[in-house]
Amino acid sequence: MNLSKQQTFSRRSFLKTSALASGGMLISFNLFTACKSDVKPPIDISQLNFNDFNAFIKISDEGKVTIFSPNPEIGQGVKTSMPMLIAEELDVAWEDVYVEQGKLDTKNYTRQVAGGSQSIRHGWEPLRQTGATAKQMLINAAAVKWGVDASECTAKLGVITNSKGETLGYGDVVKDAALLEVPEDVTLKHPKDFTIVGNGAGNVDIDKIITGKPLFGLDYKExxxxxxxxxxxxxxxQELESFDDSKAKAIPGVIDVITIGEKVKDYYKQDEKSWTAQISASNKVAVIAKTTWDAIKGMKAIKAAWKNESPLESTENHDKILFDLLDGDVFKTRRSDGNVKKAFAQADKIIERTYEAPFLPHNCMEPMNFFANVTKDKVHLVGPIQTPEATAIAISSFLGRAIEDIQVEMTRMGGGFGRRLYSDFVFEAAEISNAIKKPVKMISTRENDMSTGVYRPSTKYRIAASIKDGKLTGYHLKEACINGNMYGLIPHFFPAGALENYQVDTTHYKSNITTGAWRAPFTNFLASAEQSFFDEIAEALGVDRVQFHMDLLEKVKQNPNPNIDYNPERLQDVIKLAVEKSHWGKTKAGTYQGFSVYYCHNTHVAEVADITMKNGLPIVEKVTCAIDCGIVVNPLGALNQAKGGVIDGVGHAMYSDFAFNQGVPQSNNFNTYQLIRMGQTPQVDVHFVKRDVAPTGLGEPTLPPVGAAVANAIYKATGKRLRKQPYINNLNLEKVIG
Structure with missing residues (x-):
């Protein structure tokens, strides 16, 4: 083979060609025909005669169904699970269903947001109602054709049957049904009758993903x-002072160089809402080119001078500031039960610990990018965004255009984790297109993404507990955070309601480093701090860690007005399940276990981490995870979400660190910033509590508890309490990258 000839490779061909780079064996295979030679390609639904039934459903004359998934897909599986809810009540065979991503449509859809693990929880009843209503209309249309009462008809797997045994397919009556009056009341299925919900369904995009079909923002072209x-x-x-673009403009393919950002600065001054107030607003230089590579080369060729507009902050200064805040008295009290001060004054013993977490970038697999085409008729926006409606409103205000002019289409996202809640990169694309009067794709490099983005805020917690006569009598939690957590501390999570004297206070330092939501906002480290502290309290009291939690939850159940968000019985149930499945306290010699339990995003989770020590290093071998998230809509997707959250939590707690020196991020790629490696990934054993109640969040809740489970296990193995993340740095062990 002549390899001297220039070649171009697409994602689709990557699986077949990537082995060439190492000189290894080249294996070519078709993923659809690898197992069977007679597998036919998927049906071309574009050739079918579809009727728009409503904003969610299209049904063809052949009975094939297209369901539109309204919410953004960031890998959490809603593009599969939300249509499953509609298909369940519509009563069609899942293999006859095709799924498409819905556009932003505030008239027909509600809460088109990917955030807070709330998509399924909020869509549970409305989406089922949508499917059930459509089914009833189809039944009504068939009944009219037969001249019988609709009550004499039933529907199953896309076929309507009357009392005489006559049948009509959905495709036979869809045109008539779409014209009928929409029934106000429909009956939803009982969970015991579900045939789609509760059965694992594969990712609806998986074929396109593995064959490299356009799906992601980076794929979009016009x-x-x-x-x-x-x-x-x-x-x-820093702020832009001047720049020399001569070398950039000399690069073949570079079309123009412009400045952007001034209008955005003005916009942010007027809008102090949490969506935008923490996003950096400064003048920037945009290089426009014929290709991505030309644009990136041009951007790197710009010689710019920057001036300091505000203090250039460093991590060491932040640490001192946050410690000073914890030592001070400027706090906002979020909750105060009983009299914590009195409980501490009367205590036989007081335990006080401080827990520390660093800034963290999001590091989505797909760097920030967006398409914009601003014309006199409309503003067409396409790309990966978690908040399409908020983005449309912001761009409407920013450009001074009617909201009706803003058209937002969502692509599948290569990760979000909260980063794509913010629309700064959409502003950039829209401002560039508006200036050059052309359709444009703004693309960030990995280095841009990691060093000029939005970060999880650096946070410190100081927690104190009072002990009197061998019992826990008081609990005081203080938070000091860079810029403050987005929603503030949640004061109604465990142990709220379990203690007579309980207080939560928060304070913050306002920094020019941009911060925002990061997977499981604020709870991602709060759970590690609190559950590590509870392990210390249990040890000080001389009681079993698990039983200590169970006893406190019993107190909550006896409290007539606990003012809590969690359910004590459901927390107890996940504790019991985790203890049983992990064989708590019964592991072989050389394996050390740590326990943690937490509630967030409406879901109850308990976890047990098993670690071993190898060459002086702690190795997380296994995490047993017990979850109560109500009805599990798609067990296959749920399992993947739960495992992903645990692995993400282990990796960031153990290895990830991020710092600033004079305002400059000290890492801009993965050679200096460590994510968990494949060889460091533990086995994750997931178990769900079976409960026929509405589903709750799952994209985030398994991450927060695992940090404490790992820290508590490491303590058993080493005798060292870890109160600062990443743990590997604070075991005085060499940090290994690679």
Whole structure:
């Protein structure tokens, strides 16, 4: 084979060609025909005669069904699970269902947001109602054709049957049904009658993903589109002073170089809402080119001078500031039960500990990007965004256009984790297109993404407990956080309601480093701090860690007005399940276990971590995870979500660190920033509590508890309490990258 000839590779061909780079064996196979030679390609639904039944459903004359998934898909599986809810009540065979991503449609859809693990929880009844209503209309249409009462008809797997045994397919009556009056009341199925919900369904996009079909924001293209790369300030607190673009413009393929950002700064001054107030607003240099590579080369060729507009902050300064805040008296009390001060004054013993967590970037697999085409008729926006409606409103205000002019289409996202809640990169694309009067795709490099983004805020917790006569009598939690957590501390989670004297206080330092939501906002580290502290309390009291939690939850159940968000019985149930499945306290010699339990995003989770020590290093071998999230809509997707959350939590708690020096991020790629490696990934054993109640969140709840489970296990193995993340740095062990 002549390899000297220039070649181009698509994602689709990557599986077949990537082995060439290492000189290894080249294996070519078709994923659809690897097992069977007679497998036919999927049906071309574009050739079918579809009727728009409503905003969610299209049904063809052949009975094939297309269901539109309204919420953004960031890998949490809603593009599969939300249509499953509709298909269940519509009563069609899942293999006859095709799923498409819905566009932003505020008239027909509600809460088109990917955030807070709330999509299924909020869509549970409305989506089922949508399917059930459509089914009833189809039944009504068939009844009219037969001249019988609709009560004499039933529907199953897309076929309507009357009392005489006559049948009609959905496709036979869809045109008539779409014209009928929409029934106000329909009956939803009982969970025991579910045939789709509760059965594992594969990712509806999996064939496109593994064959490289266009799905993601980076894939989107339009005729005449150009590309842009943006040079942003290298340090937080800096502003553009001047720049030389001569070398950039000399690069073949570079079309133009412009400045952007002034209008955005003005917009942010007027809008102090949490969606935008924490996003950096400064002048930037945008390089427009014919290709992505040309745009990136041009951006790197810009010679810019920057001036300091505000203090250039460093991590060491932040640490001192946060400690000073914890030592001070400027706090906002979020909850105060009983009299904590009195309980501490009367205590036989007081335990006080401080827990620390660093800034963390999001590091989505797909860097920030967005398409924009601003014309006099409309503003067409396409790309990966978790908040399409909020983005449309913001762009409408920013450009001074009617909201009706803003059209937002969502692509599948290569990760979100909260980063794509914010629309700063959409602003960039829209402002560039508006300036050059062309359709443009703004693309960030990995280095841009990691060093000029939005971060989990650096946080410190100081927790104190009072002990009197061998019992826990008081609990005081203080938070000091860079910029403050987005929603503030949740004061109604465990142990709220379990203690007569309980107080939660928060304070923060306002920084010019941009911070925002990060997977499981605020609870991602709060759970580690509190559950590590509870392990210390149990040890000080001389009681079993697990029984200590069970006893406190019994107190909650006896409290007539606990004012809590969690359910004590459901927390007890996940504790029991985790203890049983992990064989708590019965492991072989050399395996050390740590326990943790937490409630967040409406879901109850208990976890047990098993670690061993190898060459002086703690190895997380296994995590047993027990979850109560109500009805599990898609067990296959749920299992993947639960495992992903645990692995993400282990990796960031153990290895990930991020710092600033004079406003400059100290890592900009994975050679200096460690995510968990495949060889460090534990076995994750997931178990769900079976409960026929409405489902709750699952994209985030398994992450928060695992940090404490790992820390508590490491303590058993080493005798060292870990109160600062990442743990590997604070065991005085060499940090290994790679």
């Amino acid at each position: 005729e005449g589109m150009v590309y842009a790369s943006v040079l942003r300030p290298p340090a937080f607190g």
